[in-house]
Amino acid sequence: MAFYFGLLQTIGIHTLLGLSAYILLLTGQLSLAQVGFFAIGAYVSGILTVIFEYHIVPGLFLGALVGGLFAFLVGFPALRVKGLMLVVATIAFSEIVRLFFFNLNWRVSVNGVEVGPDSTQGFREIRFYAANGWDTLDVVLFVWLFVVIVMALLWWLDRVRVGATLRAVGADELAAQSSGVNIVAVKVSAMTGGGIIAGLAGGLYAHSATYVDHLTFSVLLATFAVAYPILGGLSSVFGTLIAVIFVQGVLIEGMRFLGDWRNILFGLLIIIAMNVRPAGLIDGKVVLRIREALGTGKKSGGEGHAETR
Amino acid sequence: MFNLKPIMKPAVMAAALSALISPAFAEETVLIAGWGAKSGPLRSFGVNSEAVLKAAVKEVNDSGGIMLSDGRNATLEYIYFDSACNAEQAISVARKVASETSALIGIGPTCSGAAAAMFGVFQKTVGDDSDTGLQFPILTDTAVRNGLAKISQWTFRNTPNEPDMYDKLFAWVAKTYPDLKTIYGGTETDQGHSNGTYSKVIVQASKRHGFDWATGAIEGVTGDLGSGSTEVLDSSSNWLMADTNFSVQARAFKKSNADIYIISSHPFTTCGMLKELKRRRAEPKLMIGLTSSSSAEVMKGCPDAAEGMIIPTSFAPITPAAEKVAMLANENGGDADLHSAAAWENVMIIKRVIESVGIGNTPETLVADRRMIRDGLETLEMTDGLIGEVQRVQDEGEALKPYVFVQATEGKWAVIHDPRAMQ
Numbered sequence: 001m002a003f004y005f006g007l008l009q010t011i012g013i014h015t016l017l018g019l020s021a022y023i024l025l026l027t028g029q030l031s032l033a034q035v036g037f038f039a040i041g042a043y044v045s046g047i048l049t050v051i052f053e054y055h056i057v058p059g060l061f062l063g064a065l066v067g068g069l070f071a072f073l074v075g076f077p078a079l080r081v082k083g084l085m086l087v088v089a090t091i092a093f094s095e096i097v098r099l100f101f102f103n104l105n106w107r108v109s110v111n112g113v114e115v116g117p118d119s120t121q122g123f124r125e126i127r128f129y130a131a132n133g134w135d136t137l138d139v140v141l142f143v144w145l146f147v148v149i150v151m152a153l154l155w156w157l158d159r160v161r162v163g164a165t166l167r168a169v170g171a172d173e174l175a176a177q178s179s180g181v182n183i184v185a186v187k188v189s190a191m192t193g194g195g196i197i198a199g200l201a202g203g204l205y206a207h208s209a210t211y212v213d214h215l216t217f218s219v220l221l222a223t224f225a226v227a228y229p230i231l232g233g234l235s236s237v238f239g240t241l242i243a244v245i246f247v248q249g250v251l252i253e254g255m256r257f258l259g260d261w262r263n264i265l266f267g268l269l270i271i272i273a274m275n276v277r278p279a280g281l282i283d284g285k286v287v288l289r290i291r292e293a294l295g296t297g298k299k300s301g302g303e304g305h306a307e308t309r
Numbered sequence: 310m311f312n313l314k315p316i317m318k319p320a321v322m323a324a325a326l327s328a329l330i331s332p333a334f335a336e337e338t339v340l341i342a343g344w345g346a347k348s349g350p351l352r353s354f355g356v357n358s359e360a361v362l363k364a365a366v367k368e369v370n371d372s373g374g375i376m377l378s379d380g381r382n383a384t385l386e387y388i389y390f391d392s393a394c395n396a397e398q399a400i401s402v403a404r405k406v407a408s409e410t411s412a413l414i415g416i417g418p419t420c421s422g423a424a425a426a427m428f429g430v431f432q433k434t435v436g437d438d439s440d441t442g443l444q445f446p447i448l449t450d451t452a453v454r455n456g457l458a459k460i461s462q463w464t465f466r467n468t469p470n471e472p473d474m475y476d477k478l479f480a481w482v483a484k485t486y487p488d489l490k491t492i493y494g495g496t497e498t499d500q501g502h503s504n505g506t507y508s509k510v511i512v513q514a515s516k517r518h519g520f521d522w523a524t525g526a527i528e529g530v531t532g533d534l535g536s537g538s539t540e541v542l543d544s545s546s547n548w549l550m551a552d553t554n555f556s557v558q559a560r561a562f563k564k565s566n567a568d569i570y571i572i573s574s575h576p577f578t579t580c581g582m583l584k585e586l587k588r589r590r591a592e593p594k595l596m597i598g599l600t601s602s603s604s605a606e607v608m609k610g611c612p613d614a615a616e617g618m619i620i621p622t623s624f625a626p627i628t629p630a631a632e633k634v635a636m637l638a639n640e641n642g643g644d645a646d647l648h649s650a651a652a653w654e655n656v657m658i659i660k661r662v663i664e665s666v667g668i669g670n671t672p673e674t675l676v677a678d679r680r681m682i683r684d685g686l687e688t689l690e691m692t693d694g695l696i697g698e699v700q701r702v703q704d705e706g707e708a709l710k711p712y713v714f715v716q717a718t719e720g721k722w723a724v725i726h727d728p729r730a731m732q
Contacts, residue, residue: 002408002443006401102499105539120504124425125460127433130442136404209396210429213422215499216396253401256390263348 005136009208011241011248012143016201017221018228018240019150020194025229026163027190028170029082033074033090034198035222036097037067041199042206042216043101043117046126049207050115051108056128060146060203067199068192070097075191079184094222102214122213126206143204147241150197154237166190198225231273233280235287242281246273337383339375339670341366341659342412343652344402345419345451347391350550350577353606353644354419358450358652359389360643361634362416365656368637375660378667385660392418396426403427407445411675413668414446414682416655421454421502424464431461435683444676446683448658450651453600454502455510458706465686465706467651467658467699469600472534474621474712475511477728479518481714482569482595482619485726489594491523494571495546495558496599497578503599507545507573508538511597515571523567550578555585563591572618573599576606583614595619603715603722605644612720623710624650624695625724631695650695658692697729 020034045063048054054062074093081089104117117123129139157163168176169186177183206212228247232239251269255262277283343362345355366385369375374382388410392398399418406412418427432442442461449458449466458466482489492515496507512522517532527544529537546561559582562570570593572582579602596618598607603622607615624647626635631645634653638645645653662685668678689701697711711729715722 003401003405006404010397010401120498120501121454122422122425122501125429127429127442130430130432130440133439133441135441209400209426211396211422211426213425213501215422252398256402262391 002136005140007249007253008140009136009143009204011244012140012147013201013205013208014224014228014244014248015147015241016150016197016204017225018232018244019154019237020196020198020201021226022229022234022237022240023154023166023190023197024194025226025234026166026170027187028173029078029187029190030087030226031078031090031191031194032087032219032222032226033071033078033093033191034194034225035217035219036074036090036094037071037195037198038202038205038221038225039094039097039101039212039217040070041067041202042212043104043123043202044199045203046123046206046212047106047116049128050123050126051106051110053110056203056207059128060200063203064196064200067202068196071195071198072188072192074195075188078191079187091219091222094217094219098214098217101212101217120213122211123206124211126210126212128207130210139208143208146200146204150200151237151241158237227270229280231270231280233277233282233284233286235280235284236282239280239282246281337377337381337670338386339377339383339663339668340410340412341385341387341656342390342406342410342415342417343387344390344392344399344406344415344417346394347389348393349395351394351420351575354394354451354648355391357638357643357646357649358416358419360638360641361645361649361652362387362389362656363641364634364637365653368653369656369660376664377670383670385656388412390417392423394418394420394423396423399423399427400430403430403443403445403447407443411672413663413670413675413678414448414659416448416450416652418449419451421452421457424449424452424457425454425460425501428457428460428464431463433461435462435680445679446686448655448686450655451648453648454505456705456707462687462706463683467655467692467708467710469621469623469647469710469712470707471506471600472510472514473709474600474623475506475514476517477712478597478619478621478714479514479520481726481728482597483518483520486595489568490519490521491565491567492520492569492571493523493545493562493565493567494573494597495548495562495582496542496573497550497552497575498542498547499549499551500575502601503574504542506599507571508541509535511571511573512541513537515569520569523565548574548578548582550575552578553581555582556589558582559585559589559591562586562593563589567593569593569595569597571597572602574602575599576602576604576610579607580611580614583611583618587614600647604646604648608717608720608722612717615717616719618717619714619725620716620722621712621714622647622722623712625713625715625722627713627724627727628696634695654692654694654699658686658689661692662686662689 024031041063044066045059048059049056105119106116107114108116228243229240232243251266345358347355366387369385374384376382390402392402406415430443432440432444447464453468458464497503513532516530527540529540546558548558598618598620603620626632635645662682666681666685692699700709713724714726716725
């Protein structure tokens, strides 16, 4: 079962990464900075558990916090740009972060072994799980505890006024502002929230992979982060999860047996999925149908607003 | 009454035949797994490794297969996965192979970065019950970055020892070309192997053997491994793996007026850099490359520009066995080079270990078999390599492989020095 548990870990971590972009997309911000916050969370929590020998829980917490802090700082200048300019600006931020870790050399001796980030040689042996007797099931439960908490939180937010405000800003910034919505607060809050979630995901990733280097945090990963919620649909928080299962579970793992054809089919299936379901795999109509089937359907409400996005 | 006699004979024959082809009489197989980059920019590494692995498996089976502890011979089979030189995918495949297949050992996962991550999910110390890492033996063929096998006692490598190779290379260059005094170089800084070998091994080896940095001594470089590595990079003209323009770097190389240029990068940017140097008519008296570039890719991509470049390598078709592997790799759609050729040696090592430790090869003994193979690998002191005997560094899971110095000559790698007798 170790393989399936490992796959569940990957799906969980990528879901968190996707959700960090989801919350921003609700406000109409397309950010490729998520991978930067993800990297910050990975390195900070890795350094805390490996060099300072913290338990993973405070390590993750602080990693997420630092990720959120940087997101907060990025949030303000990001207000000045939107659309493609925001994409370029956030790519630049992620590259700055990547190059910082590319040059970070912080090797210290812990219990007679030299550990820590070693610039291009990467940061090895972030082995909290295995070294503390956690088996893959324990790790899966641990990762998914955070996934469930974050998804529940975002699901709840989407059903209260905050969610409506986020979507209002995303749907029409000017109209939202005219209605008295504080755009600055909403956008910076979304960026900060996304940064915290990405930082948390990064910390979980570093401990799951046991190794990180600057190449891990490439533009490709940043693209995946925004592709998940877009592919899954912004109508529901579950769309991101479905998209991650589709990409990581079906396209990457499920088609591994196809060998060289996998990458060709990978792109092709994403194009088909985007064409067949332009508003995402879980669009507003699907959400409404599910809610009606469950007997909780409403003609209007938080979920389903973005079905035409 | 029915007359059964006419159908009895065919029925008995059919029963006997079906018994012969039933699982109880089916040929026994021993499964091994390989994985590496079969997609992405480093695809050729995985293609080459699989081509050699396939040839080696066929060779084992053609010579009778693998003998099990009860004296029966089993056929060797392999499965190969694409892990794309991606850490997550390498870990995922390792878990899949270890938990979902009956493979006894793995060969992979091509890249050093993926290996560094993958090795981390293995149990660090054998028998440490508090460590829940994977317990599955790995014998890597390609990932060459220094010191990786030490990450876990379940991971072994059959890859070249670059500090030794470059030390001997510069000793030989100093002796063979006494007029050459100065060096200058660069590396693809975003690749751990190229960068680490250049800044921690090559430049220090050159210093050790009396060569001077062309633009002035580099602070901190004493000749000891790793000394002044940051300063080495600061003093060099570097590039990245995705770069396609090398004009700035080539200009710096030419301006250095060095006798020897060091180009520490993988084949893809090595060719880019070499072509730019040629275009600028930069004419050093000697060029030295990274081990990974002693491959067919350079000879296919830039044979003219590479003319004269010297590289130490642990594979060259200089023995009948090596010639045969090179030919078989080509037949299987790949090339044998210092990385992929190790897959052949690994299969032969695996055969030897399995036959010596005596595995049960049943689902019930799978865990014990894997442990026995790991222990068997650890006890090896010497293995047969394609160009000579390979010493095992038992504490570290590493290898000390024989090597030769090759030079790009008219579109081929020609052996110009064979130090094996002295090794």
